[in-house]
Amino acid sequence: xxxxxxxxxxxxxxxxxxxxxxxxxxxxxxxxxxxxxxxxxxxxxxxxxxxxxxxxxxxxxxxxxxxxxxxxxxxxxxxxxxxxxxxxxxxxxxxxxxxxxxxxxxxxxxxxxxxxxxxxxxxxxxxxxxxxxxxxxxxxxxxxxxxxxxxxxxxxxxxxxxxxxxxxxxxxxxxxxxxxxxxxxxxxxxxxxxxxxxxxxxxxxxxxxxxxxxxxxxxxxxxxxxxxxxxxxxxxxxxxxxxxxxxxxxxxxxxxxxxxxxxxxxxxxxxxxxxxxxxxxxxxxxxxxxxxxxxxxxxxxxxxxxxxxxxxxxxxxxxxxxxxxxxxxxxxxxxxxxx
Numbered sequence: 001x002x003x004x005x006x007x008x009x010x011x012x013x014x015x016x017x018x019x020x021x022x023x024x025x026x027x028x029x030x031x032x033x034x035x036x037x038x039x040x041x042x043x044x045x046x047x048x049x050x051x052x053x054x055x056x057x058x059x060x061x062x063x064x065x066x067x068x069x070x071x072x073x074x075x076x077x078x079x080x081x082x083x084x085x086x087x088x089x090x091x092x093x094x095x096x097x098x099x100x101x102x103x104x105x106x107x108x109x110x111x112x113x114x115x116x117x118x119x120x121x122x123x124x125x126x127x128x129x130x131x132x133x134x135x136x137x138x139x140x141x142x143x144x145x146x147x148x149x150x151x152x153x154x155x156x157x158x159x160x161x162x163x164x165x166x167x168x169x170x171x172x173x174x175x176x177x178x179x180x181x182x183x184x185x186x187x188x189x190x191x192x193x194x195x196x197x198x199x200x201x202x203x204x205x206x207x208x209x210x211x212x213x214x215x216x217x218x219x220x221x222x223x224x225x226x227x228x229x230x231x232x233x234x235x236x237x238x239x240x241x242x243x244x245x246x247x248x249x250x251x252x253x254x255x256x257x258x259x260x261x262x263x264x265x266x267x268x269x270x271x272x273x274x275x276x277x278x279x280x281x282x283x284x285x286x287x288x289x290x291x292x293x294x295x296x297x298x299x300x301x302x303x304x305x306x307x308x309x310x311x312x313x314x315x316x317x318x319x320x321x322x323x324x325x326x327x328x329x330x331x332x333x334x335x336x337x338x339x
Contacts, residue, residue: 004044005203006076011049011065012083012100012140017056019081019134019192026196029212030204042204050103057084068107072115072129077199078108082135082155082188090136091161094143101140108144116146116182132195135188142166151180155188193218207251210236214244235289238281242267246274246286250293255316258290291326298323 007027009020024045031041046066053063072078083093093101115129133141138154141147142165153175154162163171172178177186177195186195193216201209213236236247249266250258260271263286267274278286298315302308308320317323 003075004040005042006073007043007045007079008069008072008076009045009047009079009081010068010104011047011054011062011081012104013051013054013098014083015054015056015062016082016084016135016189017058017060018189019137020056022190022193023079023132023134023196026193026200026212026216029215030200030208033208033211033215034204037208042200050100050107054100068104068111070111072111075129076115077130077132078112079132080134080137080140081192082137085136086157087161090139090158091164094139094161094165097143101143104140105144108141108146113144113146129182131183132199133183133185134192134195135186138162138185139165141183141185142169147183147185150183151178152183152185153178153187154185158188190218205252207248210244210251211248234292235282235284240277240281242269242274243277243281246278247282247289250290254290254294254297255314258286260286263290291329295323295326 007024009024011020027043027045031043034040034042047062047064048068049062049065050068052065052067053061054065055061083090085093097105112129112131116131131141131146133152133154135155136158138147138152139158139162142152142162147162147166148168150166151170151172152162152166153159153172156173159171159173162169175187176191177184177198179198184195184199186192197209197213197218200212236244238244246263246266249256250263256262260274264271264274267277269277274286278284278289282289284292294315294317296315298311298317301311301314306314308323312320312323315323317326
């Protein structure tokens with residue numbers, strides 16, 4: 001039985017509300033989708049702060065906040081959100097910190113830093129703690145010394161300030177988000193949602209993450225290093241429920257014998273009608289979609305150290321020869337053409 005991950009959203013006065021609400025909703029919806037699949041919730045959302053209440057960036061008061069805990073019960077992810085203001089204001093905030101900033105910085109250094117694990121907890125590693133930053137939340141992490149030696153990013157207006165606060169960090173420009181071991185950082189605002197979906201996918205699987213993205217109407221999910229779509233979430237920029245049902249089923253069970261009839265049964269339409277729907281909505285045939293998903297999964301397994309045979313088996317190919325044939329049929333410009 002998998003452990004529930006505590007998500008500790010740290011609230012400071014002036015916290016950007018969308019930095020909080022976007023990722024929090026993604027994790028909440030992940031729990032709902034897990035329950036719909038008969039699974040236990042993966043996340044427990046907790047809201048903490050140096051003070052029992054804090055005003056948000058839009059004036060709404062966030063009250064009933066739990067105090068900063070003296071001990072982290074693993075597994076826990078600490079989430080730091082941004083505060084209003086550009087680079088100059090952010091630098092001034094760090095140079096002349098408020099009591100809330102000082103208290104949180106001390107807590108991060110004394111309690112969180114020792115618990116940061118070597119890698120961000122995921123499907124195969126739920127021990128330890130992780131740090132997630134959204135927008136200028138990365139500056140607070142830098143000020144607490146948590147980013148030294150790490151690859152990280154923040155909002156484009158704050159990159160210079162981040163470099164100054166964390167001179168030993170590798171600050172990445174032009175990135176939506178960056179994951180380096182136990183630390184995951186995002187550029188800001190909607191990028192926090194992209195990062196949350198990435199973490200949901202790592203923890204709960206790509207099919208469940210795709211369902212969350214569909215609920216949030218953010219199908220064009222971005223990845224950490226590549227401006228292109230994740231192959232497992234490509235061909236999703238449509239709103240047709242039958243096509244999404246088939247795509248979810250294929251991602252969840254890529255090794256099933258997906259005949260045209262089996263795919264049509266999932267969609268509750270005829271095979272011919274499903275073919276038309278796929279071409280209209282996704283720009284690809286059902287058969288080609290299955291093949292692309294299997295190829296993406298096999299390539300992913302190969303990059304993670306699996307043998308060619310093992311990667312082929314995990315992806316649902318009947319043989320390595322079938323995989324090679326599938327790869328040879330890929331067309332230039334597809335989301336998988338560079339893998």
